Amino acid sequence: MVADVTVDLSKPRGTEPPAGRAAVPLREALYRRPEAADTTTISLLARRLIGVREQILDWVPEERARYTRLGLIVVNTALMAAISLWTALTRVVDVPWPLVIPVAIFWGLLVLTIDSWMVSSSHGALGAGRWFMFIPRLIMAVLLGCVIAEPLVLWIFHPAIHTEVEHHRQELTGTERGLWTKCNPVDGADTTALTECKEHQLTLQGPAGTQAKVASLTAQRTELSEEYRRLSAELTEKQDLAQAECTGRKIDGGSTSQVRGDGPLCKQAWRVADDFEAQNDLPGRQQKIASLDQQIETLSLELGDSQQTYAQTIEKGIDAKVAQFEGQFGKIDIIDEAKGLERLSEESGFVWSAQWLVRILLIVVDSLPVLAKMLGGSTSYDRLVNRQLRTGQSFHGLSLDYAEHKEAASIKTAMDTIDTQSRLVREQYDEDLDAEIDRRAKRYADEMSD
Structure with missing residues (x-):
C-alpha cells in the first residue's frame, strides 16, 4: 500500500497571526x-x-x-x-x-x-x-x-484617371486609324515596302491595274501626239514651199524659182509633200490618237467609278479594323488606372x-x-504583463518541482513498502522453515526412542 505523502499547501506557514495579536485584514487591503x-x-x-x-x-x-x-x-x-x-x-x-x-x-x-x-x-x-x-x-x-x-x-484620383485613360485610348485609336489610312490609300498605290505598313494591309483588289493602263495609254497618246505635231509641222513646211513655188512667191529661208505657173518645179514640190504625207501616214496617226483618246476616256470613267467604290470599301475595312482595335480595350480596370495615374504624374x-x-x-x-x-x-499594463509572465514562469517551475518531488516521494514510499513486505515474507519463510525442521527433528527423535 502506497503511503499518502501529499501536503496541504492551502495555508502556507507564517500566514496565521501570532497568538494574542489582532489579525490584519491583508486580503481587503490587497484587493482594494x-x-x-x-x-x-x-x-x-x-x-x-x-x-x-x-x-x-x-x-x-x-x-x-x-x-x-x-x-x-x-x-x-x-x-x-x-x-x-x-x-x-x-x-x-x-x-x-x-x-x-x-x-x-x-x-x-x-x-x-x-x-x-x-x-x-x-x-x-x-x-x-x-x-x-x-x-x-x-x-x-x-x-x-x-x-x-x-x-x-x-x-x-478616379475622375482624373478615367478622363486620362479615355483620352489616351482616343489617341491610340486615332493613331491606329491614321496608319490604316496611310497604308491603304484610295488610289490603290502599293505601300507594302513601308515598314510601318507590314501589319496594316487590307487584302482588297484596288483600281491600280486600270490606273496603270490609263497611265500607259496616256503616255502612248502623248508620245504619238508629239510625233504627229512634228510630222504635221514638216508637212506644212513642205506644202508651203510647194505653194510658194507654184505662185512664184519668195519665202524666207527657202529656195524657190520665183516663176509663177504649174511647172515641173511646182509639180515636184507637191509630189514631195504628198509623198511625205503618205510615207508617215498622218491620217492614220490622227485616227490612232482619236482611238487612244476614246480608250482613255472610257477607262477614266471606269476608273472613277472603281475608285469611288474602292474608297467606300477601304473606309469600311478601316472602320472594321479600328473597331476591332477599340474592342481590345474593354472595361477600364485597375491596370489601366495605374498606367493612367503614371501618365498624369509624368505630365x-x-x-x-x-x-x-x-x-x-x-x-x-x-x-x-x-x-x-x-x-x-x-505602459504600466506592459510592465504588469511582463511581471505576470515572469511570475507565471516561476510558478510553473515551482509547480514542476513540487510535482517532481511529490512523485519522487511517492515512488520512494512505494519502494520502501515493497522492501518491508519482502522482508516480512522472508522472515515468515525462515520461521516456517525453522518450525518444519524442529517438527521433523522431534519426529525423528521419537522414532529413535521407540
Whole structure:
C-alpha cells in the first residue's frame, strides 16, 4: 500500500497571526486597488481583439482608454483593407459588386487577425529587446499598407484617371486609324515596302491595274501626239514651199524659182509633200490618237467609278479594323488606372506629389496599429504583463518541482513498502522453515526412542 505523502499547501506557514495579536485584514487591503471591469460591449471587444487581459487591466484602469482606442485602430485598418480589396476587385473582376463583398470581408478579417497578432504579441515587451521585436512587425505592417493603399489611391484620383485613360485610348485609336489610312490609300498605290505598313494591309483588289493602263495609254497618246505635231509641222513646211513655188512667191529661208505657173518645179514640190504625207501616214496617226483618246476616256470613267467604290470599301475595312482595335480595350480596370495615374504624374509635378503624399498617408494609417504600440512606449499594463509572465514562469517551475518531488516521494514510499513486505515474507519463510525442521527433528527423535 502506497503511503499518502501529499501536503496541504492551502495555508502556507507564517500566514496565521501570532497568538494574542489582532489579525490584519491583508486580503481587503490587497484587493482594494482593482477597479470594476468596463463591460461596455464595443470597448470590451476592441480590447479583446488585441489580446488585453481585463484582470490585469483592472489594476491600471487609466490604460483602458489607450488600449480601447488601439483596438479600434485595428478595426479601422481592417475596414480600410476590406474597402480597398472591394475597390480593386470591382475594377478587375467583371461580376456584380455584391458577389465581391464576401471576398472583401474575408480579406478584412485576415488583416484584422494579422494586426491583432502583431499588437497582442508585443504586450509585456520591455527594454532594448522591445525594438527588435517591433522591427519585423513594422515591416509586415508597411507591406500590408502598400497593398491596401494602392487601390484607395486609384479610387481617390478616379475622375482624373478615367478622363486620362479615355483620352489616351482616343489617341491610340486615332493613331491606329491614321496608319490604316496611310497604308491603304484610295488610289490603290502599293505601300507594302513601308515598314510601318507590314501589319496594316487590307487584302482588297484596288483600281491600280486600270490606273496603270490609263497611265500607259496616256503616255502612248502623248508620245504619238508629239510625233504627229512634228510630222504635221514638216508637212506644212513642205506644202508651203510647194505653194510658194507654184505662185512664184519668195519665202524666207527657202529656195524657190520665183516663176509663177504649174511647172515641173511646182509639180515636184507637191509630189514631195504628198509623198511625205503618205510615207508617215498622218491620217492614220490622227485616227490612232482619236482611238487612244476614246480608250482613255472610257477607262477614266471606269476608273472613277472603281475608285469611288474602292474608297467606300477601304473606309469600311478601316472602320472594321479600328473597331476591332477599340474592342481590345474593354472595361477600364485597375491596370489601366495605374498606367493612367503614371501618365498624369509624368505630365504634372503636382499630381506626382499629391499621389505620393496620399499613398504615404494611407500606408502610415494602415501601419498605425504597430506604430501606435511602438510610439506609446512601455505602459504600466506592459510592465504588469511582463511581471505576470515572469511570475507565471516561476510558478510553473515551482509547480514542476513540487510535482517532481511529490512523485519522487511517492515512488520512494512505494519502494520502501515493497522492501518491508519482502522482508516480512522472508522472515515468515525462515520461521516456517525453522518450525518444519524442529517438527521433523522431534519426529525423528521419537522414532529413535521407540
